[in-house]
Amino acid sequence: MKKIAFILFLLLTATGVFAQDDAIGRFFGKYLDDSRFSVVSVSPRMFRLMSKIDWDTIPSDLKQTISRLQSFRVLSTPTTPALFYKEALTHIDRKEYEDLITVRNSNDNFHFMIRATGNTIHELLMIAADEDGFTLMSFVGDIDLDKLSRLATDMDIKGMENLKNAKRK
Amino acid sequence: MEKATVKALLEKYWQAETTVEEERALAAWFSDNPDADPELEPYRALFAYFDEESRISPGEDFEVRILQAITASQPLQPGEPLQPGQPLRPIRHFHGGLIAAAASVCILVIGLFLLRPEPPSPSAVVAKNAIVSTDTPAAALSVAVIKDTYNDPQQALTAIRHALLVASVHLNEGRKQITGK
Incomplete structure (x- = not known):
């Protein structure tokens, strides 16, 4: 019985690790070719190439976070953000992705979801909608939420504000 | 054999209670006494008929004749006449074509099922x-x-x-x- 449980655990872990496809590819693939959307992608290959560049100026938390990522993808559009936000929430398979944090402000909606096995997070998905547009952001890899949240707190408030203002060019 | 005995035996004969010996005796008596009682005349004819029929034999060329009859009625392979005395084999009906057709249909169906184009993921x-x-x-x-x-x-x-x-x-x-x- 223990053996079976162990094997099952291994299988589940394995499928979690080897499931390379991110939520954008799986649930929003049709928008990747949609002219209303803009896509930013960084493939696993590019992540490997990044290891060759100069990391000396990069803070260690950021460095560690990035080194554990496998792929990254953003899908965004300025058209009908509220509509796409609603649609996105219905598209995602709730058996695999669980809600992490939902924020609903007067002009800002965002929703964090994770795909995890045990305590290991394999994918962090951010669905956001504000007056500027709709954004879907997916990080695949081994994600440490504490490190991720520290990235912002390490910065000064001014930098954070700049970032918020600059996030849509 | 007396007429009364013959009558009694006949009676027994119709009841199917006579032995083989008694039947033979009856037949012998009828053939030996052609001008017996007119009362027994129809039975004499019956026993004479039995005797006559039992003497018919197939004859010595029976086997040859029946083989010839079979050869005449059976379509044979050209150039392969059936010889008298040659053992006959049952005709085998070859259903290979049918089996091949069924198998190819199976393969087609399974193949179509397995190779059916998936909608692009x-x-x-x-x-x-x-x-x-x-x-x-x-x-x-x-x-x-x-x-x-x-x-x-x-x-x-x-x-x-x-x-x-x-x-x-x-x-x-x-x-x-x-x-x-």
């Missing part, structure tokens, strides 16, 4: 339309699922860094809301 669509910024076609295939926006790792790093910070900021915002700070 989202990742396949991405792969198909990807303008992959890789050096060789082989490398393009291996990482084709996610196409790269940047060719320069430094640019990619900047984008990741930016995105991570945005995510981090939002994450902290959400956490603040939850903890009420």
Whole structure:
């Protein structure tokens, strides 16, 4: 019985690790070719190439976070953000992705979801909608939420504000 | 044998109670006494008929004749006449054609089921339309699922860094809301 449980655990872990496809590819693939959307992608290959560049100026938390990522993808559009936000929430398979944090402000909606096995997070998905547009952001890899949240707190408030203002060019 | 005895035996005969010996005696008596009692005349004719019929034999050339009859009525392979005395074999009906047809239909059906074109999955669509910024076609295939926006790792790093910070900021915002700070 223990053996079976162990094997099952291994299988589940394995499928979690080897499931390379991110939520954008799986649930929003049709928008990747949609002219209303803009896509930013960084493939696993590019992540490997990044290891060759100069990391000396990069803070260690950021460095560690990035080194554990496998792929990254953003899908965004300025058209009908509220509509796409609603649609996105219905598209995602709730058996695999669980809600992490939902924020609903007067002009800002965002929703964090994770795909995890045990305590290991394999994918962090951010669905956001504000007056500027709709954004879907997916990080695949081994994600440490504490490190991720520290990235912002390490910065000064001014930098954070700049970032918020600059996030849509 | 007396007439009364014959009558008694006949009576027994019709009851099917006579022995083989008694029947033979009856037949012998009828053949030996052609001008017996007119009362017994019809029986004499009957026994004479039995005797006559039992003498008919197939004859010595019976086997040859029946084989010839069979040869005449059976279609044979050209150039292969059936010889008298040759053992007959049952005709085998070859259903190979039918079996082959059934098998090919099975294979076709299974094949169509297995090879039926699947609707392209989202990742396949991405792969198909990807303008992959890789050096060789082989490398393009291996990482084709996610196409790269940047060719320069430094640019990619900047984008990741930016995105991570945005995510981090939002994450902290959400956490603040939850903890009420």
